[in-house]
Every structure is written in structure tokens, then in C-alpha cells.
Amino acid sequence: MKKLKKLALLILMMSICLTLIVACGSGDKEQGNIAGKTIKIGWIGSLTGDQSVFGICERDTIQMLVDEVNKEGGIAGKQLEFIPYDTRGTPEEAVNAVNRLVNNDKVLVILGPNSSGLAIPIASVLEKGKVADIATVATNEKVTVDNGVLKPYNFRVCFIDPYQGGVAATFAYKEQGFKTAAILSDISDEYSQGMAEYFKKTFEDLGGEIIAEEAFKTGDVDFRPQLTKIKDKAPDCIFLPYFYKEVSLTAQQADEIGIETTFIGGDGWTSDQLMEMGGPYLQGSFIVNHVDFDDPEVQGLTNQFLETYPGQPVQLNTFMGHDAFVTAKAAIEKVAAAESKISSAAVAKALEGIQVKGITGTIHISPDDHNPIGKEAAIITIDGDQYKFVMKYAADMSN
């Protein structure tokens, strides 16, 4: 009996201690990481593997911008410290890298990664450490919102896949005056289905009519049955929300059948191979993309990058990395102006609703879904064997 009492006491004491430890822990963790002498900014992305060309470009761009800010005196008198880690393109390494940044390096905010596959698994680590992450080119809806639940520490500066569909529909209806449209989409691909759905909704909300909706499956190579049916309905434009190979085949077969309407698509189109194979059949088509390299507004950054890193190619990541950085910088400045202690939790809070002029358009982070609101896309047309910049264009997707 005595033994049992002792054991009970021991358990009681242990549980009290445990509660205290947990309580202390959560007390410390309430604000996440606090800025010390320097402001630490983490970055994750692929520096090895087949995505490394994008990762290296993104890291170098941000390093260049960090150096620039430091030369001008940093933020609130503190110098910035940039800590980039390689994800090797795998989700496991991405989680490890975020763990190190959050728990060992104690960063205030993390930039990157540039793909949804790496951005989705890091959410729980961010949440535990109360550190925000701003993804650059992670376009899958689930990066910031999963099943209707907002992930509190995940943000991004790129628009999501379906948004392109909305931009395409608005551009087609308002700028080109197209009143009827047909959609051909890949029924087994989420990217394609998401874009098709938003195109339809937006186009119909504006007053347009979708007169044909056809589909195929990934791996299909012959679209003539669907195209023949579409031809019969004679739409003003045909929306093709899928990738360049199928787009090339579609355009070629549409030409064969005698379809002469305008094609519209998204960022899945852009490729040299699209030109090679589909170019002649895609003249005058429109592409919705994140940014266009010929846009006069991006030339300043392009030149700065090329001067800093001669011989390195400029990628989309240069622009998206830039915008992620200026968004983070604005949030840190906002916190620094209001409080003496800069905590990572406060930076995350400040990111919600923040509005910054980025290079790919105005970045206005929505507090509801952590995506940029009404972000401008670049509309590009195909002329000869060139991609030509048409205009920047945003869609109102609020309804």
C-alpha cells in the first residue's frame, strides 16, 4: 500500500513538472522567434536536382536584394541575414530545412519554395514555430488552404492555378469581345479542371456563353472527335487549359479539321517545343502567364540580376523571389514601426492584408486565403515564332 502511495506521489509530481515545462514552453513560443542583433530571413528551394536551375536563380536574386538592403542600412537599423537551405527537391528535405530554420537558426520569416509539392508538407512545422513562409511559385490551391481550412503560416505571392482561368475568361470577354467559348480540358488533371471550372464560371458571370465543354484524358493524342464537335458549334474562342504537348497536338488537329478560332491557355503552354510543333497553328493565340520577360516594368530587375550574376539566366523565379522578398520586408518594417520586439508571429500577422508594389504586379495578400488578391497576369500572344507581351491584366474574382 505504501509503495502505491509513493508511486502515486511520483506520478503527481511528474505531471506537475510536465505541466510547468509545457506551460513555460508555450509561454516562450507565443511570439515564435524574436529578432536579435540581426534580422534572419530563411529560404528553402532546390539547389540540386532537375529543379536546381530555378532554385539557384531564386536564391541568388534574394541574396542580391538582401545585400542591397543591408548597404542601405538594413531594416530598423538591423542588418539582414540570409540563410538559404537546399531541399534537394524532396518533401522530406524541405521539412528538415524548415525545422532547422525555425528551431536552430530562429529565423523571422522563410521565403520559397518554388513548388507546391515542397510547400504543402512544411505547414505543421511552421505552425509549431509560428514562423510564416512565403512561397514563390507554388500555385496549387492547397498550399495555403486545405479543405476550407486556412493554414495560418503559409502565404504566397503567385496567383493560384484556377485564377488563370478567371483572367483568361475576363480577357476574352472584355478585351477581345468574345461572347461564346468552348472548353477542351484534361479530365484527369487537377490543374486543367481547376482552370476550366473558373474560366466557365467567370465567363458566364460576365454574360458570355460556354457552348461546348469537351474533355480528354492524360495520355490521349487524338482530339479530332472532340474538335469536330466543337467546330460545329462555331465558338468565338476555345480555352485549352493544359500543357504544351497536348496543346500543340490540339492546334494541329484543329487546323486539319478547319477550325479558325482563337485559342486561349495558361502557363502550361510556355515552352520552346510549343513553338516548334504548334507555332504555325497557334498564331494569334493568347496565353495567361505570371510575368512576361519583355514587360518594360521588369527590365530594371533583369538588368540588375544580369550585372550581379553575369552569364546566369533570368527565370520567372527572379521576379517571384523579388516579390516574396519585398512582401516579407514590408511586413517586418510594419512590425518594427509598431513594436520594439520583432517576433516571427507578429510578422506573420502583419503579412495578412499587406499591400506592396511588386515587380509582377501589386501584391495584396488576402487575410482570408493568404493568396494575392486581384493580381495582374501577363497576357502574351504568339506572333510568328515569338511570344509577344500584350498587357498586364487582372480579373475580379470576388463574386
Added chain:
Amino acid sequence: MDQFLQQLINGVSIGSIYALMAVGYSLVYSIMNFSNFAHGGVIMLSAYMGYFAIILLDVSFGVALLLATLGATLIAVLIERIAYSPLRKRKAPTLYFIISAMGMSILLENLVIATIGPQFKTYPIIFAESTIKLGNLSISKMDIFMLIIAAIALAGLVFFLNKTRTGIAVRAATYNARASQLMGVNVGRIVSIVFALGGALAGIAGVFFGIRYTVYAQAGIITNKAFVAAVFGGLGSLPGAIIGSILLGIIETFVAAWRSQLRDLTTFAILIAVLVLKPTGLMGKNTEDKA
């Protein structure tokens, strides 16, 4: 009406590519009694050979077609020597042949991904003005050209099988391999000839497939459809393979035009229905051992 006719043209065009593939399948089946799944690999390699002949050797389309056909013939015979001949000598069960064929087909696909890479290749445009217009209808010149080449190739095959000594030996071997061996026919040689013929047809099919649908390592998958067509027409029967292919092409086209997502469902439902209800297909000759 226009739409109906145009869809019919589409269907025949799709079906005729299946036909070139299915005949090769059926031919090998008729003598070996197993489905040579490596056939798709040969078609894929032929598409690459034709492409590289045009791009690297800068030859005309006709020469490229010839080179690819010869190359495919050689590869098909080689595959038989490497993957099937040892099994044949051991008198291995049919299942072993099928497994070996599947292995070979996956091996070829991965060989191409490892050496040439996963990106697809595009043939240069061969006919500048690519279609002929008949009122509202349009027919691709390449389709007409392909139909002509396919007709010549198949007519040549029929002539060979019916009129030449070797052809008669092939037919004898397909009828009864053991008996014809007893009558002095070298069955080993006949098998090589059959694979060469199948390879040549795969070569032609591969180049036309590549021109129409681009060249990529997974192109062999399309032969699943040719396999269905061959079963539909009756495995082992050459006219059956042709008729089955054209019919399948037309059925697929109309199903796709009606509800595109039902197309493959229909195709493979046909496969199962034929195997269950009429294993000999439309024109097959015997019911034993369909695999």
C-alpha cells in the same frame, strides 16, 4: 450530316493507325500463340528512328520511312532472338513468353528515357498544305498517304503469304507448327520471318504515329488499343485485325464525340465482352489459348 461524315473520316484515320499495329500483333500471335507486347516498343523505336533519320541524316521522308522500317524489322528479329528464342527452345509455357514480352516492352521504354530523354520530339512538317477540303469536310493528306502505304504493305503481305514458298510455309506453321516441322519446314527460320514481317509493319506504323502524334518513350502504350482491335477482329486473323481496327477507330470516335470520358471505358468493355461472349472475335479461327 457534315459532322457525322467528318467523324467517320476521323474514325477511319484513327482506325488505320490501329490496323497497321494490329496486323503485326495478329501475325505474331498466329504462329506463336501469345501476345507480343514488345510490339509497342518496336513501334516507338521506329518513330524515333524515322525522326532521327530526318533530323540528323537530313534524308527525305520516303527514305526515312524506309530506314525506320528496316531498323524496326531488325529490332523485332533481335527481340525474338534475345527474349523469345531461348524460351521457345526450352518449350516454356505461354505465360513465360508474355512475361518476357512485357519485360522487354518496359525495358525498351526505359532505355529510351535513359538515353534519349523524356522530352517528346516533333517531326518537321512534311506536307505544307496538309488537308484536302471537300465542302465542309477535310481530310489530311498524311492520312491518305498512310492509307495508301498501309494498303500496299498489307497487299504485299497477303501476296507473300499466299503466293511464295516461304509464305506457304509460314501459313503451314501457323496452322500446325509441329506437323510442318515434321514435313521439313525450319520453324525457327519461319518464326524469324514472321517477326521480321511484324517488325516491318511496326516500322511503318511507328513513323506515321510519330508524324501525327509526336515521338515519345511511352508511345508504345497506344498498342493497347491495337491489341483490343486485334482481339475484336479475332486474334490470328489478318483481315480480322484490319476490320477490327477500323471499327474500333470509328466506335471510339463516336463515343468520344458523344461523351469523351467514356471512350476508353467503351474500348476495354468491348475487349472483355468479346473475350467472354465470342472469344474468336469477328473473324478468328480457333478458340484455344487466347492470351
